[in-house]
Amino acid sequence: MDLAGVLLALLLVLVLVVSLLSNLLVLLCFVYSTEIRKQVAGVFLVNLSFCNLLLTVLNMPFTLLGILRNPQPLGGCVCKAVGFLETFLTSNTMLSMAALSIDKWIAVVFPLSYTSKMRYKDAVILMGYSWLHSLTFPLVSLFYSWVDYNSVYASCTLHLKEETERRRFTVFTIVFHSTSFMLSLVILCFTYLKVLKVARFHCKRIDIITMQTLVLLVDIHPR
Numbered sequence: 001m002d003l004a005g006v007l008l009a010l011l012l013v014l015v016l017v018v019s020l021l022s023n024l025l026v027l028l029c030f031v032y033s034t035e036i037r038k039q040v041a042g043v044f045l046v047n048l049s050f051c052n053l054l055l056t057v058l059n060m061p062f063t064l065l066g067i068l069r070n071p072q073p074l075g076g077c078v079c080k081a082v083g084f085l086e087t088f089l090t091s092n093t094m095l096s097m098a099a100l101s102i103d104k105w106i107a108v109v110f111p112l113s114y115t116s117k118m119r120y121k122d123a124v125i126l127m128g129y130s131w132l133h134s135l136t137f138p139l140v141s142l143f144y145s146w147v148d149y150n151s152v153y154a155s156c157t158l159h160l161k162e163e164t165e166r167r168r169f170t171v172f173t174i175v176f177h178s179t180s181f182m183l184s185l186v187i188l189c190f191t192y193l194k195v196l197k198v199a200r201f202h203c204k205r206i207d208i209i210t211m212q213t214l215v216l217l218v219d220i221h222p223r
Contacts, residue, residue: 009067016060023053041103043123047130048096051089059086059155066154083147083156084138091176092134094184099126105191108198137176146172 026049029036036042062082103123107114141147141158146169148159160169 005067009064012060012064012067016056016064019052019056019060023049023056027053040118040120040123041100041107043120043127044096044100044103047127048093048100051093051096054085055089055093058082059089063153063155066149066151079149079156080142080147083149083158084142086155086157087138087141087147087176088134091137091180092130094181095130095133096127098184098187099123099130101188101191102126105194108195133179137172137180140172144168144172 027046030042030046030049036045059082103118106118110117138147144165146158146160146165147156148161149156150159158173160166
């Protein structure tokens with residue numbers, strides 16, 4: 001193995017350890033903290049951490065094996081299962097992040113009506129949609145046999161073996177990334193820009209109130 005491969009393997013091990021510890025810590029906090037479990041955002045947070053933890057345990061070790069060993073490290077059926085879960089979990093993770101950002105946007109922009117706009121029922125519905133949405137694409141890819149070991153990524157993921165299906169696979173890939181990753185990116189940008197706008201507005205109000213208070217103190221200070 002060359003130097004680049006060694007560095008890549010070390011980086012992946014570091015990411016694996018950090019991801020494992022951080023997501024386990026989040027799940028432990030959710031289990032032992034009553035305050036977190038009471039919050040609606042906890043539903044999105046635990047789903048996000050659970051998906052990341054499964055990706056860490058199921059996908060990263062096999063990717064590490066693929067880097068260390070050039071041949072495919074897994075059998076056909078196991079590789080398809082890992083590739084199926086990788087597609088499902090990555091999509092579910094992105095949608096969970098989008099749902100969490102929507103929750104924070106409602107909490108900041110509409111604080112007085114947050115409890116009526118975002119309830120546990122709404123959170124469960126959002127997560128249910130996220131799971132159904134995320135399951136659709138790996139099921140389609142599995143049906144068309146587009147899940148296999150990809151030597152470029154050193155992992156079992158979406159992979160086209162027959163060039164005759166290039167157009168269909170390209171359409172599938174565009175739709176998958178547009179409705180999962182691009183959609184999540186747009187939602188994240190929109191919600192956090194709105195939150196930033198509200199935060200800047202409140203900062204300006206605090207600055208004005210502070211200046212008015214200082215002026216008042218100067219005026220009433222005995223000479």
